[in-house]
Amino acid sequence: GQNIDQPTEMTATEGAIVQINCTYQTSGFNGLFWYQQHAGEAPTFLSYNVLDGLEEKGRFSSFLSRSKGYSYLLLKELQMKDSASYLCAVMDSNYQLIWGAGTKLIIKP
Amino acid sequence: TAGITQAPTSQILAAGRSMTLRCTQDMRHNAMYWYRQDLGLGLRLIHYSNTAGTTGKGEVPDGYSVSRANTDDFPLTLASAVPSQTSVYFCASSDLGGTYNEQFFGPGTRLTVL
Numbered sequence: 333g334q335n336i337d338q339p340t341e342m343t344a345t346e347g348a349i350v351q352i353n354c355t356y357q358t359s360g361f362n363g364l365f366w367y368q369q370h371a372g373e374a375p376t377f378l379s380y381n382v383l384d385g386l387e388e389k390g391r392f393s394s395f396l397s398r399s400k401g402y403s404y405l406l407l408k409e410l411q412m413k414d415s416a417s418y419l420c421a422v423m424d425s426n427y428q429l430i431w432g433a434g435t436k437l438i439i440k441p
Numbered sequence: 442t443a444g445i446t447q448a449p450t451s452q453i454l455a456a457g458r459s460m461t462l463r464c465t466q467d468m469r470h471n472a473m474y475w476y477r478q479d480l481g482l483g484l485r486l487i488h489y490s491n492t493a494g495t496t497g498k499g500e501v502p503d504g505y506s507v508s509r510a511n512t513d514d515f516p517l518t519l520a521s522a523v524p525s526q527t528s529v530y531f532c533a534s535s536d537l538g539g540t541y542n543e544q545f546f547g548p549g550t551r552l553t554v555l
Contacts, residue, residue: 336483365543374531374546375484419483427537428499429544431483 334358336432338420343438344410352405352418352435360425366394366405367419369434375419379405407437415439443467445547447532453553454522462517462550464532472537473515474544475499475507477528484531490515491537522554 335357344350356364363382367375381387381396381403393406405418417434424430448463466473471492476484476499486499490509504526506518515534519526529551533544 363542374548376546377541377543380541380543421484423542427542428486428489429484431485433481433483 334422334424334430336420336422336430338418338432338435340433341436341438343440344407346410346412346439346441348410349406349408350410350437352407352420352437354403354405354420354432356401356403356420356422356430356432358422358424358430361398362423362425362427364394364396364403365421365423365429366392366403367421369417369419371416378418410439412439412441445532445534445545447530447547447550449550450548451551451553453555454519456523456554457521460519460522460552462519462530462532462552464515464517464547465513466515466532466534466545466547467513468534468536468545469512470534470536470545471512472535473509474533474535475505475515475517476531476533477501477526478531478549479528487517487530522552524554526552527554528552 338354366378369375379394386395391408396403419434420432421429445466474489475487488507490496532547535544
């Protein structure tokens with residue numbers, strides 16, 4: 333079967349760095365996505381990885397290892413507005429997204 | 442541009458009644474999707490359409506139907522609602538074949554079936 337695993341909840345301090353991990357087992361692979369979702373709002377696109385390595389975009393970076401079925405999202409210089417759920421999703425061989433349940437990130441002052 | 446709009450924002454529906462959730466995009470994306478999001482679960486695909494005139498079943502299609510008469514609109518119909526269909530419904534669209542294939546989401550419809 334297809335499976336995306338990520339921690340349910342994480343807590344971090346304002347100004348710190350946090351790493352949210354995602355492991356996956358899917359039928360085929362056409363890229364891995366990270367989305368941010370604030371409570372009561374729609375998911376918004378953060379990053380996309382299709383090749384191994386690190387993609388950096390401002391305070392956010394995303395890493396992919398296809399051989400390990402593993403990705404992480406790294407958030408630096410945390411701000412209170414980063415409090416949200418972070419969703420990992422893999423595009424399978426049919427170009428459909430398989431979604432993890434999301435990681436709720438709580439930022440404390 | 443508006444992106445993707447959904448209507449209604451929220452709805453309370455009696456079990457057994459029918460309802461259509463509306464979704465319209467103005468980005469000329471070829472693909473559109475309907476998801477439901479329940480607490481503790483990931484987004485689950487209900488139906489999708491890769492291009493106007495075609496539709497396909499996702500992970501949880503039972504009790505739902507869709508149509509794609511044109512590029513912009515992708516309505517989702519519940520023929521006879523049941524309480525287990527209480528959820529938040531998101532419509533999304535993407536430019537399949539584009540650089541990232543990322544999906545853009547509408548604001549969601551919160552549906553309660555009593």
